[in-house]
Amino acid sequence: MKFWNILWGEMRRYWRPFTLIVMAALLLMWSAIFGLDSFTLRKGTDQAINYDLSVEYMQRFGETIDPDERAEVAADHEKTLAALNEAYEKYMGQYDIHSKADYDLLRGAVAYIGYHTPDEWREEEIYQEAADRWGADHLAELEETCNRIFWNEIPYEIAHREQVMDSILGWAESVDEWEQFVASLPTIDRSSLEERTLKWEIANEYSPSAEKRITQVMQSNGGRLSLLECVYDAGESFQGHYQYWAALILILCGLIVLPLPVGNRVSGVTPMQYSTHAGRRIILAQFGSAILNTLLVNAVVGGFFTAIYFLRDKNTLHLWNCPMNLCSYPRILWLDLTFGQFVWLSYGKVLLLSLALTGILFVLSHLSRNYLPALALAIPSVILFIRLSDKMDFMLNISLYARFVYPLTLLVSGVVAAASVLVFVKQARKADYVD
Amino acid sequence: MLEIKNVSKSFKDFTVLRDVNLTFDRGVYGLLSPNGAGKTTLIKMIVTLLHPDSGEILWNGENIASLDGSYRELVGYLPQKFGYYRDDSPMQFLTYMAALNGVDSAVAKERCQKLLERVGLGDVTRKKMKKFSGGMIQRVGIANALMNDPQIVIFDEPTAGLDPMERVRFRHILAELGKTKIVILSTHIVSDIENIADQVVMIKDHEVYACDTIEAILKAHNADNLETAFMNIYGGEALEDAI
Known part of the structure; x- marks a missing residue:
């Protein structure tokens, strides 16, 4: 019970009025810059018509046709x-x-x-x-x-609808050709670029492993034409927008976590905390509250983004259970995910990265003697994690990266952060506290 | 009873304290020496912020390192630089420290109120501490040190920033505490302890030079007052410090 009291005390301490004001200001800023107007599935575009048609046909024919x-x-x-x-x-x-x-x-x-x-x-x-x-x-x-x-x-409902249907039927023909191409893959002489190019014009774009993957996708789809080309578009749109909000989450984690431990040292509160009954266990409470705050930031910012994204494009939710890989040539996701799973994966990735960043910043803040070195260490860390988050989005389109590097990156980030915190806490509990 | 047995402490190659042996029982102890003699290091070891390189510190015969939190809840500590959160009111800050001291939240507020009244801050309990004078801040620190009715009360340079009236008030508090508890008062200002200390501990050349009553120290150094004895013992060292 007492530990929870301390934890609650520490939680409150992270949330100063200044922090709340900065958070609100950044949320408004992000909404203005990366908000509603930039969603690609808005009305009046080919994509919107494509999407509406897809939903209409999905209701009529199912996920594929x-x-x-x-x-x-x-x-x-x-x-x-x-x-x-x-x-x-x-x-x-x-x-x-x-x-x-x-x-x-x-x-x-x-x-x-x-x-x-x-x-x-x-x-x-x-x-x-x-x-x-x-x-x-x-x-x-x-x-x-x-x-x-x-x-x-x-009226664009007439003009664009015809255009999109025309492209869907054109695409259907491509799929027929594609099926023939896939069937002929084992007989293609890979040393002959000319032959491959003649067989299929995009042959130059794919490596043999990518071709294999496309074959898998085609086979899992029963070789049928899918009208849900826009599932990939929806996923890409979601990811493209969430990456900016992921950056905000990581920045806010830095803003919230960094000031407290180093601030305690600068203001001289740390020796008083360490000399109380709680002693060095205060570090665990501080870390626990930093983690809880990171979860809170993810929930608030992620929730805010989710609300404005899905309320803006409610129909996207129709795609929730649709597989991302439905012959969405030429873009192939190397994990078999539905749109909903893809959304959860995006949230999960940002959550894990922000937790890892929290751990690392927590340690760096504790080890800093004042705000300047803390900032000097924190800013590159936050930038590194933002870059990492962006890079990971692209990993899903590349075989080796999607299967191994993506999970490995998350694992390494988590392990580095956890090890840093564990080593630091273990040492801090035994070490002398020197001002 | 608090016993310090053969305690030594060094930082890298610099020895701060060597083979310190002291025993503290109920009463007020003045820890007196020029700046840099090792008073704060000794105090930090007593409050577990630092660990002795050798030797041990015992509370009623048990090593304080093994007692951990149950020992620290017996200790009230006012550090040389009292740290506080500028945006907190004294009530908020003390309530927070009460939680760290394991004080039940149901009684914490009432206790904090009484302590603030005791140090003369009863009418500003909700005011932000960033608006406080140095003396007021120091009094919040004194209240904090008394939070969990400690058996050992340690004040490191407590009178810095206090005006004459506040010093008098503080001495009264010390004298009262000394009747039932161990009070260790670290200072380089002789007048702070002259009238209230039951015993004076003097550190010289990284060792305990004296630990005795004021009368015994005056007699041993053939001095009329503690300041003269202090100058006799530390000579140029203290003068340099004073200049």
């Missing part, structure tokens, strides 16, 4: 295309743009400009067709006008 179910998607696409053509007729008909095919022709003709000399360009079939239809002198100007109409006047 079989080849026979693909016909339904194609039928949907036909309907959407018809609606889009009507929109072209309505908004761009006056410019002789009556369908998606017309608009594609115009854009294609103008796009050729950048890749050819003027003479070559005029010889291109697509250019000649467009020039015959709209007049060569007005192509660029007309394309600009139509672009403006496309982006500003045609």
